[in-house]
Amino acid sequence: MNETADLTAEELTAIRGDFPALEKVGRGGRPIVYLDSGATSQKPAVVIDAESEFYRDFNGAVHRNTHLLGDEATVHFEDARETLADFIGAEVDEIVWTKNATEALNLVASAFSNASAGIGADGARATGDTTLGDLSGRFRLEGGDRIVVTRAEHHSNLVPWQQVAEKTGATLSWLDLTPDGRIDLESLHVIDANTKVVAFTHASNVTGAISPVTEIVEAARKVGAITVLDTCQSSAHMPVDVRELGVDFAVFSSHKMLGPTGIGALWGRFELLEAMPPVLTGGSVVADVTMSETKYLPPPAKFEAGSQPVAQAVAWGVALRYLSEIGMEKIARHEAEMTELLLERISEIEGIRVLGPTDNTDRLGVVAFDVEGVHPHDVGQVLDFEDVAVRVGHHCAIPLHRFFGVKASSRATIALTTTGEEIDQFITGLKKVREYFGLAETQKPTMIGNGEVQ
Structure with a gap:
């Protein structure tokens, strides 16, 4: 078209x-x-058919086999990752599969909690004079630090940050609203020198108001805060390019984008994904394991523990191509x-x-x-x-x-x-x-x- x-x-x-x-x-x-x-x-029917077709013709465990079905499943799985990356203007190794957007938000929030507890990007606890590194240190919170959200947030982008504040001693603050429910730019002063993370919605799931992304990101950058964007209400209804938006992380929801339930995604700047401590651990995330320590794979595999929603990823890729074709x-x-x-x-x-x-x-x-x-x-x-x-x-x-x-x-x-x-x-x-x-x-x-x- x-x-x-x-x-x-x-x-x-x-x-x-x-x-x-x-x-x-x-x-x-x-x-x-x-x-x-x-x-x-x-x-659309092509999405419904794609999921059943995967189970019928290509079902296999990804990244784990040398047989034909495993290889084909892996190709389809990674093709879907590339499709999402292209759809949002990202690099393919910046896309982390999650079970939904809520989990993606919790993944970032939990990384802040882990870093604040002294866990580094390699999954090991910093001891003695060991530091978390320049980028890993950006995820570390303590008393006096500030987390900023907005009053317009879905609970999924509010409750996890309440939990992080409770665990770390950081203060939770928020951007307020104008009488008609838009984010009040007069409240941007809340983003101050103590602010470490600003998490906000791209568009409200109640008012439909599109957030002033440029102004919020600019205020966050001035103080070195990490920005996290919830695109659940926007990404199926308007063009979304994460580079143009200028945020550091963004989350996506398949089932709101014509795709299946049971899968979402986290996008993050690769250097920040590298610096994030692991959150979910177990199979598929490791490069090596001894009885006393673990070495992790680089992102995105570092954050994709266990069996993945492969058929759902494949069908989501079809949904994204359907949207792109229109x-x-x-x-x-x-x-x-x-x-x-x-x-x-x-x-x-x-x-x-x-x-x-x-x-x-x-x-x-x-x-x-x-x-x-x-x-x-x-x-x-x-x-x-x-x-x-x-x-x-x-x-x-x-x-x-x-x-x-x-x-x-x-x-x-x-x-x-x-x-x-x-x-x-x-x-x-x-x-x-x-x-x-x-x-x-x-x-x-x-x-x-x-x-x-x-």
Whole structure:
């Protein structure tokens, strides 16, 4: 496809035909309008087929055999690593496979804990006059040091850093937010000379607001702090180039990028991966072992202990090639158009409060909202009767919901497959929510036999 052109109606129809789940009929008798890709994306048939094809034709243990299946499995596994590296502008030896993005964040956080306990890049505890080395020392925290996150973080990029602070005596601080949920640049002063690490989201999974990456990275660099970026809500919806972003680490989630569950990835600058202490240990990470000590392989193998999600990596590679064939710029433009339409239409409904920016500037198609007088679970159920799938709950972001003065919300998220007609169906269903609970001036709808609201 031509990435410089907009997504045509014919192209969108063809893309939608690649996703079997979009044909599934809901409780109301119509194909489901899937507005929950922020939780997990649906998968094109080529991705589904790739995973089963691997098990059928290439299944073998990677990096461990000389037989044909083992060699073929290894080739496919490493090809997927190269595909992800190309997709994000990285070097292939900077990609570490993990079981999900949460594990990737924990890997970096745990490396800080290990270094702070005196464990060096070689896995050995520093003793006497031995130092951790210049780069390894960047991972060492102690009382008086500072870890900085933001109030907009998913729990996966907050709780691990709380644990690191507890273990090391470092102080946990955060960048605050403007009233509409954007990161407040006035709070950048929190990143001070004592700051060792700044961990932040690329785009909020509640507000959709895109973080001011340039400003945050610049502030961190001035004080020599390591930056860690959570791309889970951005990497399937906009171009992501880790070199251009300027961060030191970034994490990725396959199942939000049209790929399988059970696999994620950590990208890190190679020199920092080399300096990081090992975290998960055992098989596959070692160069040599005696009964008293271990020598570790270089990255990325150093961090990939045990059996790997090989079939999932292969299928994720297929998903990334699928996205690349369409073009990330083209996907971003289509989703921006759908987001603008959704925000415009939702603003017309009485009693709906969007949590986050109500304009379409520097934001993605993640739209969390509160329906006055109606619990989010009830909102989700009524919409389900209308064959519309949205996310309900606190979205693993309780502090951010507290900031907006609510315990939970409903959330609609735009994907590359979203159409204007689907947004119309969502808005029609959303208008019925307050009516059903007697909170609008129109007649209360009734449930008919198949569960549909009318």
